[in-house]
Amino acid sequence: xxxxxxxxxxxxxxxxxxALLAVxxxxxxxxxxxxxxxxxxxxxxxxxxxxxxxxxxxxxGRDVFSRVxxxxxxxxxxxxxxxxxxxxxxxxxxxxxxxxxGLADGAIGGVTNVLFxxxxxxxxxxxxxxxxxxxxxxxxxxxxxxxxIFIRVTRGPVLxxxxxxxxxxxxxxxxxxxxxxxxxxxxxxxxxxxIQVALSLSWAVLTEASLSFLGLGTPPPAPSLGSMIFExxxxxxxxxxxxxxxxxxxxxxxxxxxxxxxxxxxTLDPRNRxxx
Amino acid sequence: xxxxxxxxxxxxxxxxxxxxxxxxFVFVMLRAIPGDQITAGLGTxxxxxxxxxRQALEQYYGLDQSLVTQFFSWLxxxxxxNFGYSARSQQSVLELTLHSLPVTFELAVFSIxxxxxxxxxxxxxxxxxxxxVRDAAxxxxxxxxxxxxxxxxxxxxxxxxxxxxxxxxNGQGFATLVDDPLLNLRQMLLPSLVLGFxxxxxxxxxxxxxxxxxxxxxxxxxxxxxxxxxxxxQIRHVLxxxxxxxxxxxxxxxxxxLGGAVVVEQIFSVPxxxxxxLLGIQQKEYAxxxxxxxxxxxxxxxxxxxxxxxxxxxxxxVRAS
Numbered sequence: 029x030x031x032x033x034x035x036x037x038x039x040x041x042x043x044x045x046x047a048l049l050a051v052x053x054x055x056x057x058x059x060x061x062x063x064x065x066x067x068x069x070x071x072x073x074x075x076x077x078x079x080x081x082x083x084x085x086x087x088x089g090r091d092v093f094s095r096v097x098x099x100x101x102x103x104x105x106x107x108x109x110x111x112x113x114x115x116x117x118x119x120x121x122x123x124x125x126x127x128x129x130g131l132a133d134g135a136i137g138g139v140t141n142v143l144f145x146x147x148x149x150x151x152x153x154x155x156x157x158x159x160x161x162x163x164x165x166x167x168x169x170x171x172x173x174x175x176x177i178f179i180r181v182t183r184g185p186v187l188x189x190x191x192x193x194x195x196x197x198x199x200x201x202x203x204x205x206x207x208x209x210x211x212x213x214x215x216x217x218x219x220x221x222x223i224q225v226a227l228s229l230s231w232a233v234l235t236e237a238s239l240s241f242l243g244l245g246t247p248p249p250a251p252s253l254g255s256m257i258f259e260x261x262x263x264x265x266x267x268x269x270x271x272x273x274x275x276x277x278x279x280x281x282x283x284x285x286x287x288x289x290x291x292x293x294x295t296l297d298p299r300n301r302x303x304x
Numbered sequence: 305x306x307x308x309x310x311x312x313x314x315x316x317x318x319x320x321x322x323x324x325x326x327x328x329f330v331f332v333m334l335r336a337i338p339g340d341q342i343t344a345g346l347g348t349x350x351x352x353x354x355x356x357x358r359q360a361l362e363q364y365y366g367l368d369q370s371l372v373t374q375f376f377s378w379l380x381x382x383x384x385x386n387f388g389y390s391a392r393s394q395q396s397v398l399e400l401t402l403h404s405l406p407v408t409f410e411l412a413v414f415s416i417x418x419x420x421x422x423x424x425x426x427x428x429x430x431x432x433x434x435x436x437v438r439d440a441a442x443x444x445x446x447x448x449x450x451x452x453x454x455x456x457x458x459x460x461x462x463x464x465x466x467x468x469x470x471x472x473x474n475g476q477g478f479a480t481l482v483d484d485p486l487l488n489l490r491q492m493l494l495p496s497l498v499l500g501f502x503x504x505x506x507x508x509x510x511x512x513x514x515x516x517x518x519x520x521x522x523x524x525x526x527x528x529x530x531x532x533x534x535x536x537x538q539i540r541h542v543l544x545x546x547x548x549x550x551x552x553x554x555x556x557x558x559x560x561x562l563g564g565a566v567v568v569e570q571i572f573s574v575p576x577x578x579x580x581x582l583l584g585i586q587q588k589e590y591a592x593x594x595x596x597x598x599x600x601x602x603x604x605x606x607x608x609x610x611x612x613x614x615x616x617x618x619x620x621x622v623r624a625s
Binding site for chain 2: 138139141142143145146147148149150153154155157158159230234237238241242243244254257258260261264265271275278279282283286287
């Protein structure tokens with residue numbers, strides 16, 4: 029994949045941005061942030077950005093850089109878990125649906141259609157509102173929204189692959205259906221899945237941020253980019269850095285993922301080959 | 305003709321099936337919440353109910369019935385226009401919806417118009433010379449549209465416009481298009497700009513790709529050789545043929561629009577259907593949430609059906625096949 033990305037400068041730009049943010053996220057997981065992201069320190073309220081507080085402090089004297097870093101860690105965790113879940117379940121669903129056809133296809137197609145009847149953010153919102161809220165249930169709510177996308181994206185290619193000679197040859201050698209699906213069909217749809225993963229990650233980050241902005245994400249005081257922006261609404265003119273820092277970082281994160289997705293699409297999708 | 309009618313009938317039957325599935329899903333989802341209407345209404349005081357009182361309330365709310373009976377009685381009520389009652393606003397959910405749905409519809413129409421006004425010309429401009437500065441500019445605009453969350457853009461615009469230009473029409477009570485058209489348009493401006501910017505990005509990308517594809521056809525070369533003026537060529541011949549993917553993409557964005565409406569309506573205090581769901585969730589009025597989510601899904605499914613029809617109308621090839 030590294031070789032493929034080298035051929036796409038925008039993909040490379042995406043990787044650089046994401047690597048930078050990944051370092052920040054890892055620092056937050058290891059507890060190596062300059063300040064405790066939830067520790068309040070009222071005397072140090074609304075300090076402007078300085079060497080001591082890179083992104084300044086908020087209305088409770090909390091260090092904005094540490095909070096943003098922890099928020100990136102939180103967003104990344106939720107997005108990765110959600111998309112991993114959606115990828116595994118959705119791809120399996122698409123494989124079974126396209127390969128077995130018949131009743132399985134009908135049942136999976138029915139569920140897919142029902143889930144597609146909801147606007148994505150509304151579905152995530154409704155699911156998040158009924159679940160006991162913590163980072164994992166938010167990830168599950170987002171995952172459910174993206175499962176049908178993976179089903180639909182994989183089912184089509186599987187349908188056409190099963191009619192191709194080498195798959196038929198594999199059938200005649202007596203391999204079981206699951207062996208054929210995993211060994212002969214799945215490797216041929218990986219590029220489609222990889223592109224979809226990158227794009228879904230960017231939507232997952234946006235969905236998580238929107239949920240926490242609306243107060244339906246991970247509950248406070250856990251730092252989340254969306255809820256930080258919500259809290260900063262009324263502070264824009266007192267302490268603009270409380271809005272600018274998390275805002276810029278969430279945009280950077282999504283831009284990085286979108287660039288990576290576009291780069292992968294340009295290099296992996298055969299329809300785009302030789303176009304650029 | 306009969307084939308066409310069969311296909312339409314099949315599509316309608318399919319849609320009804322989907323809607324039934326949606327109703328089941330919404331019903332089951334909201335039953336997953338711990339507690340019921342009684343604890344939601346009374347809060348901690350519910351613990352003080354005697355068993356007899358509790359039983360009476362359960363009977364009153366129909367909670368003593370089986371889930372299947374509860375489901376069908378809810379669905380049956382929806383058909384007769386009984387969507388439930390919102391105790392906090394002292395209004396029936398049908399009344400609430402009749403007020404909020406047109407507001408969101410107006411917002412959606414403005415957003416789509418703005419998105420097309422931004423996305424289509426920029427997409428054509430980007431396609432007019434690939435790998436040029438204008439192409440790169442188009443890519444940057446679309447990347448920004450895809451990457452800037454609606455809530456961030458809305459929050460920023462709201463503060464900046466209010467503070468720098470004293471423009472905050474959303475600070476006062478909402479006016480409908482009938483009450484005060486001028487104020488209404490001012491109030492709709494920023495929300496639809498935010499939503500429109502979000503959808504403009506995929507429309508821009510689709511327009512660019514579609515225009516590039518159409519332009520590589522022989523008939524464009526023929527038309528140019530015949531001396532069709534460039535402007536007419538670009539609009540009638542190229543854009544006309546690129547319209548199908550653009551319309552499809554616009555229809556697909558409706559889901560984003562209805563979801564984004566929740567966020568944008570909340571920020572700009574626009575009393576639309578998205579805000580109605582959010583208020584229902586925040587105030588734990590699950591009767592409101594259940595019926596409103598179903599109405600939104602219905603609207604979404606109908607729009608998809610409509611896009612399908614529209615696309616048959618524009619593209620004679622789809623009609624014939």
